[in-house]
Amino acid sequence: MAIQGNYMGMSLTIDDLDTENLTYFRHCADHAFHLQKCDDCRLLRYPPTTGCPWCASPNATWTAVEGKGEVHSYEEVHQAIQPAFKGHTPYMVLVVDLDTQKGQPSADEALRVVGNLTTPDGVLASPDLVRQVGIGTRVKMVFVDVTDGLSLPQWTIDTGAPQPVKPWRYPLE
Amino acid sequence: MPLPADTDVSIPKYLRDKYAIVGIGETTYTRGSNMTTRALGTWALRNAAADAGIKTSDIDGMLSYSNNDSTSATFMAGDIGARLNFYMDCIGGGSSTEALIGIAIGVMEAGLCNCVALFRAMNGFSQVRIGGTGARSAVPINGDMLHNRAYGWQSAGQMFSPSFMRYMYQHGTTPEQVAMVKVVHSEHASNNPKAYYKKRYTVDDVLSSRMICKPLHLLDCCVETDNATAIIITRADRARDMRHTPALIRGIVGRCNKPRMDMHYQTGPIERVAAYYAKDILWPNAGVGPEDIDATGAYDAFTFTSMLQLEDYGFCKKGEGGEYVSSGITRLGGRRPNNTSGGHLCEGYTHGMNMVIENVRQLRHDIDDSCPMGPDGKRQHTYDYREGGCRQVKDIEVTANLGWASPGTTSGMVMRRG
Numbered sequence: 101m102a103i104q105g106n107y108m109g110m111s112l113t114i115d116d117l118d119t120e121n122l123t124y125f126r127h128c129a130d131h132a133f134h135l136q137k138c139d140d141c142r143l144l145r146y147p148p149t150t151g152c153p154w155c156a157s158p159n160a161t162w163t164a165v166e167g168k169g170e171v172h173s174y175e176e177v178h179q180a181i182q183p184a185f186k187g188h189t190p191y192m193v194l195v196v197d198l199d200t201q202k203g204q205p206s207a208d209e210a211l212r213v214v215g216n217l218t219t220p221d222g223v224l225a226s227p228d229l230v231r232q233v234g235i236g237t238r239v240k241m242v243f244v245d246v247t248d249g250l251s252l253p254q255w256t257i258d259t260g261a262p263q264p265v266k267p268w269r270y271p272l273e
Numbered sequence: 274m275p276l277p278a279d280t281d282v283s284i285p286k287y288l289r290d291k292y293a294i295v296g297i298g299e300t301t302y303t304r305g306s307n308m309t310t311r312a313l314g315t316w317a318l319r320n321a322a323a324d325a326g327i328k329t330s331d332i333d334g335m336l337s338y339s340n341n342d343s344t345s346a347t348f349m350a351g352d353i354g355a356r357l358n359f360y361m362d363c364i365g366g367g368s369s370t371e372a373l374i375g376i377a378i379g380v381m382e383a384g385l386c387n388c389v390a391l392f393r394a395m396n397g398f399s400q401v402r403i404g405g406t407g408a409r410s411a412v413p414i415n416g417d418m419l420h421n422r423a424y425g426w427q428s429a430g431q432m433f434s435p436s437f438m439r440y441m442y443q444h445g446t447t448p449e450q451v452a453m454v455k456v457v458h459s460e461h462a463s464n465n466p467k468a469y470y471k472k473r474y475t476v477d478d479v480l481s482s483r484m485i486c487k488p489l490h491l492l493d494c495c496v497e498t499d500n501a502t503a504i505i506i507t508r509a510d511r512a513r514d515m516r517h518t519p520a521l522i523r524g525i526v527g528r529c530n531k532p533r534m535d536m537h538y539q540t541g542p543i544e545r546v547a548a549y550y551a552k553d554i555l556w557p558n559a560g561v562g563p564e565d566i567d568a569t570g571a572y573d574a575f576t577f578t579s580m581l582q583l584e585d586y587g588f589c590k591k592g593e594g595g596e597y598v599s600s601g602i603t604r605l606g607g608r609r610p611n612n613t614s615g616g617h618l619c620e621g622y623t624h625g626m627n628m629v630i631e632n633v634r635q636l637r638h639d640i641d642d643s644c645p646m647g648p649d650g651k652r653q654h655t656y657d658y659r660e661g662g663c664r665q666v667k668d669i670e671v672t673a674n675l676g677w678a679s680p681g682t683t684s685g686m687v688m689r690r691g
Contacts, residue, residue, distance in 0.1 A: 175434035
């Protein structure tokens with residue numbers, strides 16, 4: 101069954117045939133982050149794909165993955181395109197290295213999961229919160245419920261984790 | 274001209290210099306063209322044929338690229354009175370020009386046609402703006418877009434910025450160094466009468482312009498314009514009979530990628546761009562290296578894109594891109610000027626083709642600046658690069674174009690003066 105929901109003024113849809121995304125977002129709707137783990141090379145991958153990008157195997161098993169990691173890079177959007185984001189600028193897009201599988205299959209790789217910086221309840225972070233986050237900040241995943249079978253994974257500051265004294269931020273501030 | 278000994282190579286050597294760009298055509302670079310992309314495209318194609326000194330009906334092959342924001346070859350061909358033996362319209366933006374020139378060579382080599390015109394026609398300001406603004410922001414988000422657009426992560430600047438930010442973190446590159454890309458290209462544009470923005474900018478101008486998507490200020494981003502460009506490619510032996518000195522095509526790499534094109538941030542250092550892979554195809558194919566290049570056309574969708582490509586194609590050491598673009602090397606009068614037209618940051622935006630056109634003119638030693646016309650109808654270049662002056666690179670023999678679609682995809686091309 102196709103899924104359709106509205107989030108931040110956008111119509112999000114998952115088509116009937118898009119089984120990978122249906123499964124990915126259904127797990128998110130259960131607030132349990134899952135990724136495909138290759139049955140052959142045993143590596144996880146993100147985002148959902150049909151074949152294994154590391155070994156080309158078509159066989160994979162959805163596996164629970166801890167939603168914790170460190171900001172690998174970020175940007176701050178000051179001029180939003182989607183109308184509903186305009187009231188939340190600057191908003192942050194984070195590329196987060198998950199702790200799980202970091203440094204695999206080579207030292208330069210990690211499961212890099214994209215999301216916005218949000219409050220613990222999934223609202224786009226305020227400018228004050230945005231200024232506290234940079235490369236190195238520890239974050240944990242939260243889920244924003246959009247509709248039945250579709251929640252979006254987002255990132256919030258992991259207050260329970262040791263944080264860098266000064267995460268790296270763009271120099272001119 | 275002397276070239277280094279052919280050391281090795283991945284393409285048959287007989288293709289080097291066998292094909293040439295013989296005609297180039299542009300419309301004005303403007304905002305508000307008040308005409309269709311079909312009208313813009315035919316205008317550029319007619320100009321390219323006239324420039325080559327051929328009839329438009331001599332064109333028997335056609336290639337184009339667009340993102341569903343243009344008119345296909347099927348309409349352009351009729352409008353220029355050409356019966357085509359081959360055509361193909363491709364999806365794509367940046368990195369398409371060089372890649373399609375490679376395809377043009379391939380289809381001519383395969384005997385499908387003899388003379389290929391390549392065009393890009395777009396109302397990039399008044400009709401379909403890059404980034405999916407306006408009505409296009411309301412399209413349903415599905416499939417792969419659920420992992421990007423849903424996060425307000427969709428325009429080119431937004432999609433590329435994590436690479437740019439990580440690069441600065443990794444290498445200590447300063448915003449002032451990066452801003453020099455805009456400064457230098459704006460100096461070049463001030464000597465280009467057809468550039469959309471001819472004003473010279475300073476580092477302060479760039480850094481005090483409003484933030485669009487940190488680390489990108491407004492002046493780190495290219496201009497959006499309405500325009501069309503076209504180039505005509507044929508065999509070099511036929512080129513000898515045409516109007517201008519041919520720009521011989523030495524070697525090409527086309528749409529070369531990092532792993533995981535679906536989401537390149539999953540692999541490798543994310544500040545590494547596809548040029549890292551492409552350089553090992555481009556330079557052996559061309560039989561030259563970065564040190565042999567007299568001028569570059571490194572795609573400047575953003576200040577950062579020029580810098581990252583120059584670095585990963587090997588014009589400087591890893592991490593030294595900031596020094597390279599702020600050292601004066603890339604300036605007119607420097608060792609290896611980059612984007613002498615002002616590029617996408619200043620001249621106008623046609624997804625890379627105008628940068629190839631600029632280098633063709635450079636190689637003809639016939640840049641269209643404000644230098645006085647001589648009795649032979651050619652400009653008498655002064656090589657005085659002050660504002661409003663010359664932009665011809667002296668004694669230029671070899672150029673490189675470095676195209677960019679994303680951090681994950683690039684094309685490149687080396688040309689030399691015929």
